[in-house]
Amino acid sequence: MPPKILIVDDSNTTLLMEEMLLKKYTNFDVVLARDGQEAVRRALAEKPSLILMDVVMPKMGGFAACREMRRQEKLRDVPIIMVTSRGEPDYVETGFECGCNDYLTKPIDSNELIQMVNGYLAVEKAR
Amino acid sequence: MAAKSIGNPGLSGKIDVRPVASLADQIEARSGDYLHHCLKTIPSAERHSIWSRLYAASQSLGQAVRENTVAETVLEIGSNLLGCEEIAILELHTDYRQISFLSSVGVTATHRHALLTHAERLSAEINRGQVRIVDKRVPGDEFLASLGITALVPLSQGHSAEGAIVFFNLLPQRQGFDSGDRELLGLLSVYVGPSLFGL
DSSP, rough: OOOEEEESSHHHHHHHHHHHHHHHHHSSSEEESSHHHHHHHHHHHHSSEEEEOOOOOOOSSSHHHHHHHHSSGTTTOOOOOEEEEOOSHHHHHHHHTTTTEEEEEEEOOOOHHHHHHHHHHHHHHOO | OOOOOOOOTTTTTTOOOOHHHHHHHHHHHHHHHHHHHHHSSOSSSSHHHHHHHHHHHHHHHHHHHHHHHHHHHHHIIIIIIOOOEEEEEEETTTTTTOEEEEEEEEHHHHHHHHHHHHHHHHHHHHHTTTOOHHHHHHOHHHHHHHTSEEEEEEEEEEEEEEEEEEOOOBTTTOSSOOOOHHHHHHHHHHHHHHHHOOO
């Protein structure tokens, strides 16, 4: 069974773009969530191999969701890439403090996203 | 102020959904074309990223037409695909001397005041009907630049200018609008006018 990737974003436009790119150019199955709370729930249920997560979202933001995931035994080691329009150094630093592994700024460069995700997929395969 | 509602109430008072479906179908067909081009392009090519952004924007806009969320979706496209979180969607009054804000995000009081104060001249710029990426060094762009505008997307319905999408400061990671952005702005120029003012 192909590994799963969880994409978390409250922007329908971003979900459409990321879902298309990852379905066409990686071997991940794609699971979607629209806020941090749903992301934590879905991550626990689906056990994804990788999570792409926005920062500013309703109900629970990406940083809080990242912290919550790192508290969960099942999700502690799942790589999390923050994908956000907030590229200021303070935000990036906070992201890493919350436990994310990588940081991508919007607007997304399709090639950069595909390469980064496939890099994590290669690590997953090598395990 | 909310954007105009979509759907024409007929004599029965019911909403006629046919124009909505027709426009959404057109936009989604365009989206299919963009996807086709995207998949024919290698991901490392610059065009790939442009095609994928055009695909996402048109797909999202098509859904927004069906769900009557066009204004919100335009702001979302601006933020997520263009890197701008200071955007206003304007409606021109019939005398072209005043404007109204249909929707906006992140627009400062100063910018808002500037738009309202210079509504007549801004209306004239919108009436030129051209997508403008503003460069203050370029002759003819000084006025828009003086208002803090970085891009102007006229919105028309038929042959009549009805409004505009106005972009102000880009996010720090963006150096400026590029040729790919121009295509995306062009897409908005074609479809957002009929979506907001024609249905």
